[in-house]
Amino acid sequence: MTTPGTEVAKKDNTPRGMIAEYKTDFAQVMPSHIRPETWVRIAQGALKKGRKQGDWFELEIAAANNPAVFMASLLDAARLGLEPGTTEYYLTPRKVKGRLEILGIVGYQGIIKLIYNAGFVSSVVAECVYENDHFSYHPGRDRYPTHEIDWDSDNRGKLRLVYAYAQMKDGAYSKVVVLNRAAINRIKESSQGSSSEYSPWVKHEDAMWLKSAVRQLAKWVPTSTEIRNDAKQVESERADNPATFTAPALHDADPVLEGELVDDGVTDAPSSYYESADHDGMFPPDPDA
Known part of the structure; x- marks a missing residue:
């Protein structure tokens, strides 16, 4: 018999409860401008989207089936400063041995956000x-493409091309x-x-075309706040010691590993794909999908 007042609060082992429990861990890896x-709240709300199976949503079921993979995806989103379950960072169910699990995928808006966050x-x-x-x-010849759209048209036809470029703060343009x-x-x-029913390639084809282009653009522009911080430190040291200062080489940004497998070997694509084949890039092939 339990003595009154000695009951131990039952631990919330649901996916929403796990997110709350590890809030401090997420906060430790987040960029400073993110409010934990x-x-x-955004991560917890993301679990309540999509189709329902009984009393639970599919994402809740997928997260509960493999909590370790789910938490790893959230930790990755937190480290990048991206909002999970949004177009910045997709939380997608996938089947592994017949059971749903969570797959974390950086979306094209997430990559664009990383580019902006670098500050250049x-x-x-x-x-x-x-x-x-x-x-x-x-x-x-051209600094950027000319793209004319008939906004009154009810049918623009099938997807044909996708492009991406950036304008730097000094006025220069990136590679297109x-x-x-x-x-x-x-x-x-x-x-x-x-081809899975859960794949963004099936549900959000245009977004995946955009992501493919933006992901390649990220090879040509800074995507890490560490680069911006290094640049500030360099300028500070230059001001403090102008006579003896020697500028160090800025290190590469941390590579972003995603759940979705994208083969960077597409550098042998036709001439409509303008990219240097020997450029290493900042986004290596994704390890799992």
Whole structure:
């Protein structure tokens, strides 16, 4: 018989409860501009989206089936300063041995946010080009593409191209990345489970085209706040010791590993894909999907 007043509070082992329990751990890896309380509420709310199975949503079931994978995805989102369960960082159910699990995938808006957070870019342009659009871009002559859209049209046709570029704060323009359908298909084919009913390639095709272009753009522009911090430190040391100062080489940004497998080997794509084949890039092939 339990003595009154000695009852132990029952631990909340639901996915929402786990998020709350590890709030401090998430906060320790978040960038300083993120509010942990807001981030936790967004993560908990994300579990209540999508289809329902009985009393639980699919994402809740997937998270409960493999809590370790779920928490690892959230930790990755927290480290990057991205909101889980949004277009910045997708929480997608996938089947592993017949059971649903969580797959964390950085979305194209998440990559754009990382680019902005580095502090060197004033604007990022990423657009899909459809069959009935007018698109023109000549590398070496044009700083950026010309893209004309008939906004009154009820049908712009099928997806044809996708492009992305950035304007730096000093007024310069980044390299323009252009991908045609053949290049996109190679990326899609390299993504395990791309034909799954849960895959963003099935549910959000245009967003995945945009992500493919933005992900390649990230190779050509800074995406880490560490680079900005290093630059500030360099300027401070230069001001303190102008006579003896020697500028160090800035280190590369931390690579972002995603759940979705994208093969960077698409650098052998046709000439409509403007990218250097020997550029290492900041986003390595994703390890799992």
